[in-house]
Amino acid sequence: PAETKTENDHVIFGKRGMRLEDAINDSNDYYRSHGRAVVYKKPTPVQIVHVDYPARSQAVIKEAYFRTPSTTDYNGVYRGYYLDFEAKQTKNKQSFPLKNYHQHQIDHFRRCLAQDGICFTLMQFADPDTVYLFPASTLLDYWDQYQGRHSIPRREVVAAGYTLSVGFAPVIPYLDAVDALIARTAPQRKGTIN
Amino acid sequence: PAETKTENDHVIFGKRGMRLEDAINDSNDYYRSHGRAVVYKKPTPVQIVHVDYPARSQAVIKEAYFRTPSTTDYNGVYRGYYLDFEAKQTKNKQSFPLKNYHQHQIDHFRRCLAQDGICFTLMQFADPDTVYLFPASTLLDYWDQYQGRHSIPRREVVAAGYTLSVGFAPVIPYLDAVDALIARTAPQRKGTIN
Ligand SMILES: [Mg+2]
Ligand SMILES: [Mg+2]
Numbered sequence: 001p002a003e004t005k006t007e008n009d010h011v012i013f014g015k016r017g018m019r020l021e022d023a024i025n026d027s028n029d030y031y032r033s034h035g036r037a038v039v040y041k042k043p044t045p046v047q048i049v050h051v052d053y054p055a056r057s058q059a060v061i062k063e064a065y066f067r068t069p070s071t072t073d074y075n076g077v078y079r080g081y082y083l084d085f086e087a088k089q090t091k092n093k094q095s096f097p098l099k100n101y102h103q104h105q106i107d108h109f110r111r112c113l114a115q116d117g118i119c120f121t122l123m124q125f126a127d128p129d130t131v132y133l134f135p136a137s138t139l140l141d142y143w144d145q146y147q148g149r150h151s152i153p154r155r156e157v158v159a160a161g162y163t164l165s166v167g168f169a170p171v172i173p174y175l176d177a178v179d180a181l182i183a184r185t186a187p188q189r190k191g192t193i194n
Numbered sequence: 195p196a197e198t199k200t201e202n203d204h205v206i207f208g209k210r211g212m213r214l215e216d217a218i219n220d221s222n223d224y225y226r227s228h229g230r231a232v233v234y235k236k237p238t239p240v241q242i243v244h245v246d247y248p249a250r251s252q253a254v255i256k257e258a259y260f261r262t263p264s265t266t267d268y269n270g271v272y273r274g275y276y277l278d279f280e281a282k283q284t285k286n287k288q289s290f291p292l293k294n295y296h297q298h299q300i301d302h303f304r305r306c307l308a309q310d311g312i313c314f315t316l317m318q319f320a321d322p323d324t325v326y327l328f329p330a331s332t333l334l335d336y337w338d339q340y341q342g343r344h345s346i347p348r349r350e351v352v353a354a355g356y357t358l359s360v361g362f363a364p365v366i367p368y369l370d371a372v373d374a375l376i377a378r379t380a381p382q383r384k385g386t387i388n
Contacts, residue, residue, distance in 0.1 A: 080310030116274030
């Protein structure tokens with residue numbers, strides 16, 4: 001699908017030549033080791049058909065197939081909030097094609113937002129120094145209006161999202177924008193229930 | 195390791211003959227389809243070494259290895275709260291060996307609790323009709339005291355946890371106990387930040 005092509009033709013990232021996904025994993029490791037948040041990329045779902053167990057050595061998976069994920073790539077916890085996000089990049093400079101998203105990702109965002117999750121995309125255009133945090137709620141507005149056949153202009157991403165400058169520690173300082181997104185969207189916790 | 199043996203020698207579950215893990219997945223599907231929570235089991239992490247791409251057919255993974263997970267098995271979002279849990283079973287009737295837990299699961303619980311996640315174990319003894327929700331914070335107290343060389347008496351699980359009766363819709367009604375755990379442990383959300 002389109003996404004695979006986009007993700008393979010990756011934009012070289014920042015001054016360090018990292019892929020977007022590696023830069024996010026690196027940032028997650030940084031935040032985790034500094035006690036700021038606990039966020040992981042989910043493993044690729046694989047259907048395992050045949051495993052060899054050679055004597056005295058490690059099990060080897062000999063036949064397996066890629067399965068379609070049900071969710072987005074990243075989730076975790078930050079200050080009591082559930083975070084859920086996707087990483088997406090395009091080689092375009094000024095527009096982000098909605099076809100980079102899959103229906104299952106959209107559906108998952110909708111369900112998580114209904115549970116008051118903090119949901120977003122980390123988006124990159126053909127610009128190695130900038131990543132945008134774009135709220136999933138705005139993405140869903142575009143998706144519902146255009147059913148995937150459209151692009152989001154970069155100026156709209158700038159206006160509705162948060163601009164992150166690629167740095168070093170962490171490479172992508174996305175929690176700063178998450179704080180702002182929480183301040184803008186999260187309902188006050190209603191206290192405990194009984 | 196011990197866990198693998200325990201999980202293979204599975205306790206037949208409830209009247210439906212389900213494994214604990216299948217019963218939890220089924221319950222997660224029920225809660226998700228009813229808009230109650232969004233919780234998934236994480237895929238098994240696999241390191242993929244070789245993939246064949248036969249013409250006109252599906253890619254086949256021909257060589258891959260199991261990797262040690264970094265986290266627990268389940269996470270998701272419920273009413274704005276981050277949920278994180280493990281499923282564990284023993285064939286014992288009256289005590290739960292701490293060696294069923296791995297260090298990485300303990301470490302992960304500790305990090306998630308520090309971020310105000312709602313963390314617990316769904317625990318089953320040799321009793322097909324009952325599952326316990328046992329708070330991770332109490333598990334950590336045991337772990338820190340005994341360093342994995344001990345069992346938790348079932349009466350302690352009953353006292354510090356929540357008893358769930360195996361049912362039908364969902365099979366394991368764990369959210370009822372999550373409500374109680376939240377009421378007991380979650381800090382009031384401090385409102386939005388700036
Ligand atoms: Mg992705
Ligand atoms: Mg387990």
